[in-house]
Amino acid sequence: MLILVTYDVSTETPAGRRRLRQVAKACLNYGQRVQKSVFECKVDQAGLEALQRYLLKIICEEEDSLRIYRLTEPLERNVQEFGKFRAVDFEAPLIV
């Protein structure tokens, strides 16, 4: 399934900035960054649960906000992207 992970992590403290880096790093293991705090991830149910557990260990629920959306597929018919970043199409053949 395709999910969208969006987060706001407080960057006022060194601890917050470290959490921000850790959240981004965790999400990169599961998908692609499409905006500073927005990731599109392709996961199965186990992957979703693992990512969620990992992110919940990182964030501070009193200061940060984390949202995980299940996206409507096929994604290319349900997202419009404008501006300087274009996401990679998960389904397109990977040219190595």
Added chain:
Amino acid sequence: MLILVTYDVSTETPAGRRRLRQVAKACLNYGQRVQKSVFECKVDQAGLEALQRYLLKIICEEEDSLRIYRLTEPLERNVQEFGKFRAVDFEAPLIV
């Protein structure tokens, strides 16, 4: 339909900061802010097109990024929210 608007607007210049405020203001007319640069909006097709036209007039496509996702409904079964902000349920009765 329910859409998710996510954006990255460059805040390095006064013009960028103004665009950021304008984008947020525009989105507030259509829905609720769930994170700094993430809005859930309830729109019909005409509303989606109007919001999109308006946002494209505001952003600078060389510097900013705008993404509009169509969300899977019912939303409450397709989003998980953690941390300090809880979105208002669009479908819940409005207590005035």
